[in-house]
Amino acid sequence: MNLSQLLAHFKIELKDVYEEEEVKSIFSVSVEHLLMLKRSSLMMNWEKEVSKEEADQFFSIAAGLKTHQPIQYLLGEAYFYGATFKVNEAVLIPRPETEELVDWILAEDLANKTVIDFGTGSGCIAISLKKHGKASAVTAVDISEKALALAAENASRLEAEVDFIHADILNLDIVGQFDIIVSNPPYITGTEMAEMHQNVLAHEPHLALFVPDERPLLFYEAIADFAVGHLKENGRLFFEINEYLSEETIQMLKDKGFVNVSLRKDMQGKPRMILATKD
Template structure:
């Protein structure tokens, strides 16, 4: 079976699972991963027949796709901010909108900043920041030991020196002050489950996805409280947020004495990111 025939086979087998364009995109990702052929190169290699073991790998991927398993988990890797990150079902697959959050943080152009990332997962935010801020001191926190194992491996793969800490966002304390505090915590409410795709619900870790309907800002409040004590003068607090809770987030930050609160939309026009700072009199007096 050559690559042209294999693509046709993917389309036929997955027509009830994915749209055709998505099948093609998944196929191209698989080809690049297994055969090291980019999409542009594939156009000249449609008649190429994969070796038997490679063909078996393609068919194994196809069977996984039929169960709605994301291609990133099937390949064991995902791309984020120009780098490769190992993934498994203990960590969320890095999203493009999170790349926009990294972009925003890098816009600040701080010299040798101290950074802490809460709920690091794959380590994609912390590692990407360290790779682009060579003199930064970066700490990454997660409650999941398996997530920290994956994140540590990703730091090694990407040659990024990051300190990983096993801790609960809700109770973590430190005497260290930080220039940048960032978090992309669980923010999907239980009532939003029905809107989610099956491949996410069935395979991505619910611990990293969901919060209760009663306290949807639970983790944001905890990180914000940490920032009240641990954010340096002129430091910035960054969050990736639930688009439906943007105004609640702004009000929560105002109630906790944060200022210069800025809301940004992602590439799809959704309210997705917030940055905030603290008043100087708060930092000097300790008064909330």
């Protein structure tokens, strides 16, 4: 079987799940992962034959995609800020808008600064800040032991020195003072679930996604309270936020005494990031 025939198989199997252009893109990602053949080379190699073992791997990916499993989980990796991170269903798949948050933080001079990341998941934020920002110390916190194990594996593989702590954001007893606190905590309400894609609802960890409708800022409030006592003078607090709750999040931070609260939109023009400074 050659690559052209495998693509035809993907198109047939996934016609009810993805648009044809999406199928082509996913197939290209699969080819690069399994055969180390980049998209530019794929265009000249449609007749390339694959072994039975390789073909079976492609068939398995197509079968998983047909049941709405995200391609990142099927391949076991996701690309974030210039690096490949291992992922599984214990962690959220890193998103492009989170890269924008990392960009914003890296605009700060992180040299000799201490950073703590709450709800680290795959470790993508903490590891990227350590590798690219040269922070003196980076700590990453998560309630999921499985997530922490994967994040630690990513840190080791990417040669980033990060301290990992198993803790509940809602019941923190972490000591120390920090220059930067960052978090992309759970923020999706039950009401918003109906708008979400099936591959997210069925496979990504609900622990990292959802909050009660009656307290949508639950985790933001807890982290802000921690920041009041643990941010150094003029320390920075960065959040990725629910686009529908930007005004409420800003007001909450002001009520807790933070100043110079700034809202930033993502590449799609949605209000998705906030920076606040400790007075």
